[in-house]
């Protein structure tokens with residue numbers, strides 16, 4: 001990893017080694033010295049806030065002030081006064097002149113968080129101060145000058161807001177001289193465990209409680225989930241589990257209790273960025289494999305339940321646990337094995353989603369998964385997953401790709417590769 005990026009991450013407490021995150025940090029570092037206005041976009045909870053610090057701390061104004069303003073939290077009645085100041089008597093309660101943030105930040109940076117929430121009237125004032133450096137305090141006609149770099153952030157789709165007449169297009173272009181997109185957590189599954197560990201340590205220190213950790217099954221679970229609330233949701237989850245749960249090693253069964261929407265939120269990552277690495281699996285394909293493996297685990301558990309197998313029995317017959325240990329689905333294992341095109345997975349009796357996982361003998365007894373069944377490779381599982389997705393979607397490749405969390409280009413390639 002580039003040393004500058006590493007230093008920035010360490011200085012600002014940014015956790016994550018994924019390529020999309022590094023690209024965002026790198027873009028901020030590149031833009032920082034140019035003193036241009038920057039718009040930071042990304043879903044809620046992805047970690048946009050810290051990016052204004054990169055832009056300020058590594059830019060030409062670093063020795064001057066940086067003032068963060070949460071536009072969404074300012075009451076509409078006082079927002080102009082907060083941003084541009086007021087003079088004594090401007091409104092009831094204005095007992096003295098007051099500087100606004102644009103005056104305070106003169107020579108420095110102002111961070112307008114949740115900029116999409118600004119009312120149109122304030123947007124007009126903002127446009128003026130950005131274009132000319134001029135503003136008026138509320139209740140006065142005197143023109144003041146300021147020189148401020150504006151960094152703004154939003155989780156709103158500003159293009160949609162522009163279309164609906166809720167955001168000024170001219171302001172948008174002024175704010176977005178450079179746009180930095182912070183990736184959603186599901187686009188960087190390899191960061192999830194790192195973040196989990198960091199938050200677990202922070203929470204343990206904060207509440208003086210034993211630190212939680214996550215087992216391999218739990219790790220896969222976390223990576224298969226789509227995280228609509230992104231990093232903030234993960235942080236809250238770790239906090240809640242640390243406090244509420246008595247177990248300290250967190251399994252997928254435990255996580256299921258805290259993420260009851262899991263089934264409907266299995267990741268569909270990968271469509272939004274580079275979907276294939278040269279040597280094998282791209283993020284979308286990884287996500288699909290996690291999904292397949294997770295389904296397998298669930299089905300094995302159903303088999304266990306139907307056979308009344310205890311944990312001890314299960315361990316002694318090499319089922320779920322061994323599968324977790326040996327199969328290459330954790331990030332580190334995955335990265336190591338990316339170079340190997342095909343990887344053997346411990347054998348299990350697996351029948352794809354739509355069918356029963358249990359084959360029933362004529363006498364009616366179910367056959368348990370045994371290590372002696374035909375070994376299955378990730379390639380085979382991937383092929384089956386694609387076949388099944390195509391069946392479920394009546395051969396519609398676009399829908400199947402969507403369901404699997406891969407791009408259409410990838411599914412076309414896979415269909416050709418596997419001769420489906």
Ligand SMILES: Nc1ncnc2c1ncn2[C@@H]1O[C@H](COP(=O)(O)OP(=O)(O)OP(=O)(O)O)[C@@H](O)[C@H]1O
Pocket residue numbers: 013014015016042043044045046047048049050154155231232235
């Ligand atoms: N890469 C990261 N490393 C460590 N902590 C992170 C990271 N990304 C986000 N966080 C933490 O997650 C929480 C949410 O991040 P942040 O407030 O920046 O989200 P946001 O993108 O501004 O969301 P919103 O649009 O809802 O305001 C914060 O507590 C932040 O410190």
Ligand SMILES: [Mg+2]
Pocket residue numbers: 048049113114153
């Ligand atoms: Mg924010």
